[in-house]
Amino acid sequence: MCSGGCAKCLGITLIPLAILSVLANILLFFPAGKVAASNDHISREVFYLGGLLGSGVLMIFPALVFLGMKQNDCCGCCGNESCGKRFAMFSSIIFAAIGFAGAAYNFIISAVAINKGPICLLTNGTWTYPFSDGNYLGNHDFWKNCTILNPGAKNEFDTEVIITWNLTLFCILLILGLAQGVLCAIQAINGLIGTICGDCKCCGCCGNDGPV
Template sequence: MCAGGFAKCLGICLIPLAIACILCNILLFFPGGTIQDSDHITDQVFYCGGLLGSGVLMIFPALVFLGLKNNDCCGCCGNESCGRRFAMLSSILFAAVGVVGAGYSVIISAVAMNLGPKCLTDSTNGTWSFPFNDGDYLKDTSLWSRCLEPKDIVHWHLTLFSLLLVMGLVQAALCAVQVVNGLLGALCGDCCGCCGGSDGAV
């Protein structure tokens, strides 16, 4: 497969992942599926790891990857293939941006999962806090009863942040693959260059 075609496949994979990350982050603003005051929402939600890092920031490299296959490579300094080589090289920069964005989302998700959700722990005094320490609730589900409200907040918190963590890792891996693909495309050229070959094959 041509370097540009392979990059397009990566872009096609990144788009739905970015949309899914945005949706997960939005849902986290509604703990347990309910509307809460901002001070009742887990702090890490406001860092927008899924909304910005794995979401909006990931759209840019995805669009660049999608456009590489159709990039015009003709007539660059007398070298027909250098336009496409430059495009593949520039895609490495966008891939690096994608890795940074996905990495940000992964770090935020990992911290949030270790810390646990913010929830009502004392109904008498109306105290909202983080009742778990160093991820202890991940091994002992009996601790989940410390969260009184919102209902099923621990499941909600774990499920959405786990999805963000996994999708962020997948995005980072795909962008890392494009770094290698971009280097190969820049050094070796695209095997399907639009100006290469006497038959004009694309």
């Protein structure tokens, strides 16, 4: 596959992944679909916006650049048929690095959030992190240490629902960040190959439709 065609496929894949990341991060602001009575009742890692900024906004830029690689003019540099395409492929490496950094940020934030668990209301009336080192993941008995109130109401909210909500969404963000990081790494390699060797064929300008 041509370097430009490969980049376009990667860009098409990154767009829905970025949208899913944004949606997952937004849902984390509403524990179990409820509006929290205070920001202090929401895990701090949610406010770091790993999915919204890292795998969302930062990922849009490289995705759009990758999508446009196929249409780049390969005669755009001093009349050289390959120079323009090579420069475009080189610039895609820079954007791939930006995307990889955003994906890595989201991955790290999600991993930390999963390890710490959600912030909970303890029986003594304080909001804190009752779990540590991921000990709650394999032992649901630890979940009893967490008592969460339904935001805006006096009745006790289902602790398991809140923990599952938090864990599921951060796991989704973790997987999305990993997938995006892999795709950006692939494009970095693809861009390097395109920079050194050129695309497999020119885009039809300058009367040349053959190999670069």
